Amino acid sequence: KAGVTQTPRYLIKTRGQQVTLSCSPISGHRSVSWYQQTPGQGLQFLFEYFSETQRNKGNFPGRFSGRQFSNSRSEMNVSTLELGDSALYLCASSLESNTEAFFGQGTRLTVV
């Protein structure tokens, strides 16, 4: 059974650019949530999607957005990148929103 797949693994972008990260959940899982991990702030919740609907959003500016497709794959987009957006972005997959959450390997974004 395949795990959670995040692409790309590594990304280098310039300030002001935008970026799209992808997450393919475990087959059959309908809940996908995203987290940002930085040395200073730790792990912070970005948003949760369930059956193509955003259920919750963390305390991040509107430059951070996401969506979920009918096959449960999810993408998150960050526009007008800032240096502070450099982080490890992790995606978690769950069968339902209240069951065990399994993470992908993350996408390490560097903004220069």
Add this chain to the structure above:
Amino acid sequence: AQKITQTQPGMFVQEKEAVTLDCTYDTSDQSYGLFWYKQPSSGEMIFLIYQGSYDEQNATEGRYSLNFQKARKSANLVISASQLGDSAMYFCAMRGRVTGTGGTSYGKLTFGQGTILTVHP
């Protein structure tokens, strides 16, 4: 709101010995879930163990067990027979009820600051 506190920034243990990583939580919810994850230097977050708030028995998964003390709001992770490969960052996390624009869900995980475990040969 949920809060997770891990008071041990770093822990050291000798190979083959047991180690306990502390975790306390705060929530006003009656229904919640507690998780432990391992994060090696590669960055991947590896699921270790889960405890539901209504579970009577402490969760166990191989060498991992969760010492759940509901009245004290603690959920300590016990690793038995430590191995060199256990050296990593360990995170305690909680899933509780959140009401957002899309309704009520349990999809948000709140994490502690983590404990770096180093296993010595």
